[in-house]
Amino acid sequence: MRNILFTLSLLLPSAAAAAADQPNFVLIFVDDLGYADIGPFGSQLHRTPNLDRMAAAGRKLTDFYVTANVCTPSRSSLMTGSYPRRVGLDENEQGRWVLFPGNREGLHPDEITVAEVLKEAGYKTGAVGKWHLGDQPEFLPTRQGFDSYFGIPYSNDMGHDSRRQPYVYPPLPLLRREKVIEQEPDQRLITRRYTEEALRFIEANRQGPFFLYLAHTMPHWPQYASTRFAGKSKNGKWGDAVEEIDWSTGEILDKLKELGIDEETLVIFTSDNGGAVRHGADNAPLRGGKGTTWEGGHRVCFVARQPGRVPAGTVSNALAVSTDILPTFAALAGASPPADRVIDGKDIRPLLFGAEREPTPHLAYYYYFMSHLNAVRSGRWKLHVARMGGRYPDYEPNPVSELYDLHADIGETTNVAERYPQVVERLRALAAWARADLGDGKKQGKNVRPAGLAAQAVTLTAN
Numbered sequence: 001m002r003n004i005l006f007t008l009s010l011l012l013p014s015a016a017a018a019a020a021d022q023p024n025f026v027l028i029f030v031d032d033l034g035y036a037d038i039g040p041f042g043s044q045l046h047r048t049p050n051l052d053r054m055a056a057a058g059r060k061l062t063d064f065y066v067t068a069n070v071c072t073p074s075r076s077s078l079m080t081g082s083y084p085r086r087v088g089l090d091e092n093e094q095g096r097w098v099l100f101p102g103n104r105e106g107l108h109p110d111e112i113t114v115a116e117v118l119k120e121a122g123y124k125t126g127a128v129g130k131w132h133l134g135d136q137p138e139f140l141p142t143r144q145g146f147d148s149y150f151g152i153p154y155s156n157d158m159g160h161d162s163r164r165q166p167y168v169y170p171p172l173p174l175l176r177r178e179k180v181i182e183q184e185p186d187q188r189l190i191t192r193r194y195t196e197e198a199l200r201f202i203e204a205n206r207q208g209p210f211f212l213y214l215a216h217t218m219p220h221w222p223q224y225a226s227t228r229f230a231g232k233s234k235n236g237k238w239g240d241a242v243e244e245i246d247w248s249t250g251e252i253l254d255k256l257k258e259l260g261i262d263e264e265t266l267v268i269f270t271s272d273n274g275g276a277v278r279h280g281a282d283n284a285p286l287r288g289g290k291g292t293t294w295e296g297g298h299r300v301c302f303v304a305r306q307p308g309r310v311p312a313g314t315v316s317n318a319l320a321v322s323t324d325i326l327p328t329f330a331a332l333a334g335a336s337p338p339a340d341r342v343i344d345g346k347d348i349r350p351l352l353f354g355a356e357r358e359p360t361p362h363l364a365y366y367y368y369f370m371s372h373l374n375a376v377r378s379g380r381w382k383l384h385v386a387r388m389g390g391r392y393p394d395y396e397p398n399p400v401s402e403l404y405d406l407h408a409d410i411g412e413t414t415n416v417a418e419r420y421p422q423v424v425e426r427l428r429a430l431a432a433w434a435r436a437d438l439g440d441g442k443k444q445g446k447n448v449r450p451a452g453l454a455a456q457a458v459t460l461t462a463n
Contacts, residue, residue, distance in 0.1 A: 106134015
């Protein structure tokens with residue numbers, strides 16, 4: 001017993017020290033934002049002074065990927081640290097690529113989210129904005145590790161303000177926790193209202209540690225902005241929405257400084273998938289955009305900032321993935337990712353805080369189009385192994401074998417497969433591993449888990 005007590009006496013101060021060092025996290029996740037839609041990534045159309053100063057005080061990751069080219073599957077990876085195919089949210093039971101109002105599917109309650117990992121480590125957790133991982137009660141954010149939720153549970157075009165006639169969806173719900181507090185809220189005010197809610201959460205939890213997940217509805221179609229920003233940009237409604245999101249980011253950065261918790265808070269700004277080009281996004285110099293497995297569909301802008309920890313004004317070109325958020329936040333919080341299941345993410349603390357040329361921890365990254373493996377990247381090389389059909393440009397339903405050197409040809413313009421047959425074979429072997437582990441199309445992978453399935457679907461409406 002004395003030995004046990006002695007051991008505990010040694011461990012307790014370390015645990016207390018670890019708790020004292022736990023950073024706050026603010027994760028800003030924007031809907032459909034293009035790679036080059038903000039100043040730090042080259043925008044000439046949009047005024048983003050707050051993101052400019054965030055990048056000047058932090059680090060850009062130029063090769064940051066999200067695991068899907070549309071909303072639901074991408075968000076499943078952010079929450080679970082796993083590819084969408086692994087958690088059963090690569091496509092829904094109707095064969096569509098995102099969840100819709102009243103769908104029975106959602107993020108399985110048995111999945112362990114980044115919010116649950118941090119909550120277990122003593123964090124206050126809040127979600128603000130778009131959820132899109134199931135609108136049935138058992139799938140809502142407050143059932144997935146978040147203490148609070150304020151937002152719209154799916155895309156803003158899935159309601160009566162969708163400009164589609166006749167209406168095919170119920171009125172768009174705005175939720176507080178699990179209660180519908182408004183139907184068809186004024187979307188011109190949605191970015192401002194999200195921002196006010198986020199600031200209240202930060203203020204209320206200033207003593208920390210806290211995790212704020214701010215998932216903007218904009219600039220997803222249809223785009224809106226408040227009167228302060230509407231009609232003011234050089235890029236129509238898209239630009240107006242982007243510039244208001246920049247204002248929102250500035251409000252959050254200023255609040256952290258005002259409260260004296262700037263240096264204790266890691267802020268990350270990124271997008272859920274590549275930009276929707278047909279609505280006004282700019283993904284230059286990448287090819288393609290939302291809905292494709294060209295770089296423009298999966299590679300997104302990424303800025304990280306924590307004064308005193310993230311080296312100011314730096315850039316990393318190492319490959320990182322949205323699945324990395326869970327294990328990285330867990331490590332920073334003194335916690336661990338779930339050990340009873342396969343997690344695809346890696347701890348990327350060296351990429352955020354270390355030297356600019358730290359290597360990627362990923363051997364490969366896999367580009368899926370819904371349930372179908374389309375491409376694989378390893379190092380500088382990207383091999384397209386298939387190209388599935390879709391309603392976005394540059395997609396044909398035919399198999400391909402195209403190799404691109406992304407270091408020399410970021411726009412994927414020159415197929416060099418014939419010049420580098422050994423590289424093609426190496427990447428084909430990596431693709432074969434993904435097909436066995438994750439699956440491909442109707443082929444089931446050996447390490448996949450099911451999506452959640454509600455017994456009976458209900459519609460979210462005001463009481």
